[in-house]
Amino acid sequence: MRIAVLAEHAPGERRVAGTAETVRKFIALGADVAVEAGAGIGASIADQAYRDAGATVGDRSATLAGADVVLGVQGPDPVTLSGAAPGAWIVASLNPFAERARVDAYAAAGYEALAMEFMPRITRAQSMDILSSQSNLSGYKAVLDGAAEYGRAFPMMMTAAGTISAAKVFVMGVGVAGLQAIATARRLGAQVSATDVRSATKEQIQSLGAKPIFVENVAGIEGEGSGGYAGEMSPEYQAAQAELVTAHIAKQDIVITTALIPGRPAPRLVSAAQVASMKPGSVIVDLAVEQGGNVEGAVAGAVVEVGGVKIVGHRNVPSRLAADASxxxxxxxxxxxxxxxxxxxxxxxxxxxxxxxxRLTRGGKVVSPRLLETR
Structure with missing residues (x-):
């Protein structure tokens, strides 16, 4: 069996779907591995490292020739896959809801598209879960990005010249990214608080030494939604949360928002009025900016300043840590x-x-129930 590892061509994408380590392991299983020249450069992996691991390195045409499995970070353009074997597997993060036309094109070309972000959140699939691994790094990087824009120290410092107060960091959304953001901000010495619509996360927040900020006595989401994600909040919960957050957010130095609902626009967590209530010099990092954003005024791919408050909207945050993310x-x-x-x-x-x-496509058709339900 031949496995092809492609170079990524999406703007700003520096990750790669195969490393020298995994190439060596695939070859040990009995596979032939081909890597597109330059695929690992953004992640600090030279072509020679792939050759040393046993892979062949060549242009895209040579890499795809006869490939049974094509590995990518983001879904490759179907028109660039010429030469792959009939029925080849396309294994990547395929963004199926937003890129439905591309999924249809995979089906028309006879490829079997496997969307790694649809991996079920079950025990035996934990080591296969790209959303968790990449979100973990996103949460870490969000804190560093916030600290870089904040321009002040995070920990409390007592000096002969006086005391510097600890930064106040508020994390909204306590999934994988949020938990890592809490842990990272705590390690840097910040005073951390966090909130989520799922009541079960309160203990997780406390276990990391942060203060939970939760709406009490209003029905929200007691358990987790499908696949371990939060579902949508009730109108009553949204109103109560907005009131609670408005009072809390005005006192914060850095706010990090991480809330996503698969297949839907990101929920709005921070309004323009709430942004305006924050002190000049404060920072908001919106990790959901590419899905519409949790923060009103956030701009994908930019750091904007609104009334003295910086709103950070970097795209593809895991790619900003390309070596580890890869x-x-x-x-x-x-x-x-x-x-x-x-x-x-x-x-x-x-x-x-x-x-x-x-599985999204097979036998020339789209077969994913989750996609078929949206049409």
């Missing part, structure tokens, strides 16, 4: 394919539970 992403892909490796067949054979969850 290492984790590539391991997710290897863990996925190797878990289903059939020695007799010499290739992975998916089961129904995971295969049906992530």
């Amino acid at each position: 290492a984790l992403f590539a391991r997710n892909l290897f863990n996925f394919l190797s878990a289903f490796w059939d020695k007799d067949a010499g290739r992975p054979v998916l089961d129904a539970e995971i295969g049906d969850a992530i």
